[in-house]
Amino acid sequence: MSPVIDWYFDFISPFAYLQSTGLAELATRARIAPRPLLFAGLLDHWRNVGPAELAPKRTWTFEHVSWLAHRDNIALTMPPEHPFNPLPLLRLALACGADGVVPVAVVARIFRFVWQQGHLPSHTIAFGELLDELRVSPADIDTPAVKQALRENGQRAISAKVFGVPTSVIEDRQFWGYEARDMLCAFLEGDEFFSSAGFKAAREVPVGLQRKQGPAS
Secondary structure, three states: OOOEEEEEEOOOOOHHHHHHHHHHHHOOOOEEEEEEEOOHHHHOOOOOHHHHHHHHHHHHHHHHHHHHHHHOOOOOOOOOOOOOOHHHHHHHHHOOOOOOOOOOOHHHHHHHHOOOOOOOOHHHHHHHHEEEEEOOOOOOHOOHHHHHHHHHHHHHHHHHHOOOEEEEEEEEEEOOOOHHHHHHHHOOOOHHHHHHHHHHHOOOOOOOOOOOOOOOO
């Protein structure tokens, strides 16, 4: 039986969009279980900030995303503003799925809405057309079951020690980020490196000097 990959993502992430364009091909190697979650919830849990919240990192992030899309021939249109509220998109995806898992085709369509067509859920007409296309009503995305599924995906991700998006989790092992795809594929192909002493040593580097919290005085 093919291994199962829990793929955690948020539509707010351009790196998750880039990785989403390869999910169909990845599905030929493993069973993909896309699980939408609120990225901000991970940031809060791990006491972190998103790349768009640090001005220099924000500029670099979008430059890097633009370069990666160019390099990999992936269509990309930046949304009119970022960050934005992804909750309507996350709930829409879950309304199209079951047990917290969303079909790959639905995931791809909603990502295109933002990162190819340049729309946001606050664009009322465009978002309404997307709901119609996916045959979902506004009431469907506001049900307690959908909201609970989103919370459970977040809790499931935190239990798996997921700290960012996109992250693929397979056999209690994480592969974070768009450019971790080659590493993930090597693992799926049984690369012996993952059982090597060198890899074990990388996982067990002792914690050293701890930085004090807060700005330097």
